[in-house]
Amino acid sequence: MTYAELLDAFEGAHSEVFRLEVQQSYAGVPDPGWEAWKAGRSLPTRTADTDEWLAKTAAKIAAGVRWIRVIVVDWPLDEYLRYALAAYEAHVAVGEKVYVVDRDVDPALASLVDDFWMIDEEFVAIMRFDAEHRPVGPAAPQGPVDKFIARRDLVLANASSLSEWVADHREQLSA
Known part of the structure; x- marks a missing residue:
C-alpha cells in the first residue's frame, strides 16, 4: 500500500x-510543534x-464526514504524548472528535x-513505524475489516473526549 492510496x-x-493511535511516541515524525514544545516555546x-x-x-x-481519532495511552506518559494531547486541540477546533483512553x-x-486508519468501514491502512518512531508507510491489513471495526468499537466504548480526559487527569498531567 502507498501513501497515495491512503x-x-x-x-x-x-x-x-x-x-487509532496506540504508539506512545511519534517523536520521529518531523513536526515543528514538537520542536517548539521540547524547547519550551508556545505551540505554533x-x-x-x-x-x-x-x-x-x-x-x-x-x-458530513465524521472524523474520529482515539489515542490509547500508557502511564507514565511519554513526553511526546503530552505534547500531542495539547496539539490535538487544533484538530478539535475544526470539528474532529478526539478521544483518549487509558x-x-x-x-x-x-x-x-x-495504529490504523479506517475509512467508511471499508478501507483500512495499518501505519508502520521504525524503532525511532519514524513513519515507514502504510500497509494493507491482515484479515477482514470487521476486526478493525471491533477495535474501533472497543476503544470508543472505553474512551473519553479529549477535554474530559484532560480534566480528569489534570493532576497527573501536571506532575
Whole structure:
C-alpha cells in the first residue's frame, strides 16, 4: 500500500474517517510543534486557514464526514504524548472528535499494537513505524475489516473526549 492510496481513500471518504493511535511516541515524525514544545516555546498556531491537513479535515467534516481519532495511552506518559494531547486541540477546533483512553481500563486494550486508519468501514491502512518512531508507510491489513471495526468499537466504548480526559487527569498531567 502507498501513501497515495491512503490519500485517495481520504478524498473519497463519505461517512467516517477513523484513526487509532496506540504508539506512545511519534517523536520521529518531523513536526515543528514538537520542536517548539521540547524547547519550551508556545505551540505554533494551527487552524484550517494555516494548515493544509486541518483544512482538508474541516472540509470533509463540513461535507458530513465524521472524523474520529482515539489515542490509547500508557502511564507514565511519554513526553511526546503530552505534547500531542495539547496539539490535538487544533484538530478539535475544526470539528474532529478526539478521544483518549487509558490502556489499563480494559484488558482487551492490551492487545492493540497497530495504529490504523479506517475509512467508511471499508478501507483500512495499518501505519508502520521504525524503532525511532519514524513513519515507514502504510500497509494493507491482515484479515477482514470487521476486526478493525471491533477495535474501533472497543476503544470508543472505553474512551473519553479529549477535554474530559484532560480534566480528569489534570493532576497527573501536571506532575
